[in-house]
Amino acid sequence: MLPSNLWREIPQRYRLEAVFCPKCSTTYFPPRELCTECGSRELEKKKLPTKGKLVTYTVIHTPPKGFELYTPYIVGLVRLEDGTHITAQITDADPNKLDLDVDVEAVIRKVKENGREGPIYYGYKFRPILNANGAPERKC
Ligand SMILES: [Zn+2]
DSSP: OOHHHHHHTHHHHHHHHEETTTTTTTSSSSSSSSSSHHHOOOEEEEEEHHHEEEEEEESSOOOOOOOOOOOOOOEEEEEEEESSSEEEEEEEEEEETTTTOOOOEEEEEEEEEEETOOOOEEEEEEEEEEEEEEEEBBOO
């Protein structure tokens, strides 16, 4: 990814910024220009909640180019508190012990670095919220 692309994506990468269609109440993440539900172009910026539940996940053993150093890693589908679904990397979790439906929260983590001299990219990931016993939080 080029730094110019990175710069443009900063709001969504660091602040979980989405857009919301006031006409039909659809939320889009990543943000887009046009509501595909009702055709409106009058979308408003919306900050997404940083907490949600893990709906499903997969463990990546064969990554896309540039992510070879990070395998295995977990990519999950998270349902945020407002109902928006987003795909994100799941961190601070053991792929063999990860339960569905655990509560997760967004954290900023290193996503990728381009060699020793290259830029280091940060972005959001989600991690399980642990209770006082160190076990994943799970509300019914
Ligand atoms: Zn709409």
